[in-house]
Amino acid sequence: MRKSDSIYASPLDELVDFRFDERVVDVFPDMIQRSVPGYASIISMIGVFAAKYAQQDSQCYDLGCSLGAASLSMRQRITQNNCTIVAVDNSPAMIVRAQTIFDSDHTSTVPIELICADIQEINIENASVVVMDFTLQFIALDERLALIKRIYQGLKPGGILILSEKITFEEESRASFLNESHHEFKRANGYSDLEISQKRTALENVLIPETLAAHQQRLSDAGFASSNMWFQCFNFMSLVAVK
Ligand code: GEK
Numbered sequence: 001m002r003k004s005d006s007i008y009a010s011p012l013d014e015l016v017d018f019r020f021d022e023r024v025v026d027v028f029p030d031m032i033q034r035s036v037p038g039y040a041s042i043i044s045m046i047g048v049f050a051a052k053y054a055q056q057d058s059q060c061y062d063l064g065c066s067l068g069a070a071s072l073s074m075r076q077r078i079t080q081n082n083c084t085i086v087a088v089d090n091s092p093a094m095i096v097r098a099q100t101i102f103d104s105d106h107t108s109t110v111p112i113e114l115i116c117a118d119i120q121e122i123n124i125e126n127a128s129v130v131v132m133d134f135t136l137q138f139i140a141l142d143e144r145l146a147l148i149k150r151i152y153q154g155l156k157p158g159g160i161l162i163l164s165e166k167i168t169f170e171e172e173s174r175a176s177f178l179n180e181s182h183h184e185f186k187r188a189n190g191y192s193d194l195e196i197s198q199k200r201t202a203l204e205n206v207l208i209p210e211t212l213a214a215h216q217q218r219l220s221d222a223g224f225a226s227s228n229m230w231f232q233c234f235n236f237m238s239l240v241a242v243k
Contacts, residue, residue, distance in 0.1 A: 005031040009195055017206050020066070020091035028067055028094075034189035035199075036134065037182065037233040042164055045231070046131055047073035049240060053160045055128035056080045062087040063119040063151075064135025068098040068112070074129065075110045083128075085112040088119050120147055124154030133164045133238075137207050148222040155243045161224070164231075164238035168209045178235040185234065212237060 005027035024031065032039055050073070054060055060078070062071040065087035074085055087102075089095055095116040102112050115122060120143060124130065130151050136144060151161055169175040186196050212229060219227045219241045227241035 002030045002033075003027050005034065006195075007031075007199075009192065011194065011198075017202060020089075020094055022093045025067070025091070025093040025097050028097075029069075032066075032134075034191065035186060036166075037185050037236055038231060042133065042231060042238050043069045043073050045238075046070045046133065046162055047077035049160065049162055050074035050129050051077035051079065053129050053158070054078045054080045054083050055156060055158070057082045057126075058128035058156060058159075059083070059126050060085045060129040061124060061127055061131065061151075061154075063130065063132045064138070065089045065098060065114075066091075066094050068101055068114075070131045070133050071102070071112050072105055072107075074131070075105070075108045075112060078108070078110050083110055085110060086115065086122075087112055088115045088117055088122055090116065090118045092116055124150055126156065127151075127154045128156055128159045130155060130159070130161045132161070134166070136163060137165050137209055141208055141210075145218055145221060148218055152222045152224060152243060157243055159243045161219070161241045161243075162238065163215065163219075163227075163241065164236070165215060166207065166209045167212055167215070167235055167237050169235070170211055170213075175235075182234040182236070209235070212239075215239070 003026055007023060007027065050060060060074050060083060062085060065071055066089060068087050071085050071087040087098065095114060099114055102114065139147060169178065183196055216227050224241040224243060227239050229237050229239040231238040
């Protein structure tokens, strides 16, 4: 049974910045499913992309893996020989829970190496698929280009980066329509206005969204020949950049 997220349901005296601690880990599958429109589809399609782009004798990275949903999706679809999935998160609580989930998954023999570390500090090498599913948005703005460059350098020719992000829009009317639509989605999923507003405040200094154009410019600056947005729902999108 999925544990239901009620972290922001009662008024909180002091709203501290959002952290991926044990309380969040406990309700994470419910929280992300009810907060990110299209999350389940994106996870499934990450498996579909991995099936096509994973290369024999290479590594597939899941950066900011949380409970490993993208790793499991890739593991189920990869048929190329001698691929390893490297799943990384800097929240110890996420890593402990992800390990128990991986241990109980017997759908495939593709190995998953789980690492508790900052994704800005790990080696990225011999990669055919790199996934950052709603993780770059938590990295400081001035550190994003360096990380994307390291991913580009670690990718083999023909390798891909799958980048999913909450985005913002330059045009005010477009931004407010899509933000409001996202709030409506959360209301439809049972979150109250109080929960939506307290969570927004907690995330304000932690999750910094950018425009699609800013993401595509950075990918191009890092060397990616092309990037295609393959998914958008409200102010959430996912794109694939090819080396
Ligand atoms: C999914 N990809 O289910 N280094 C490592 N991990 C980090 C860092 C960092 N510098 N910063 C944040 N994280 C997942 C969902 S959640 C998105 C990703 C969300 C981790 C953080 O601990 C958390 O587990 C994850 O990135 C972001 O497909 O909750 O909106």
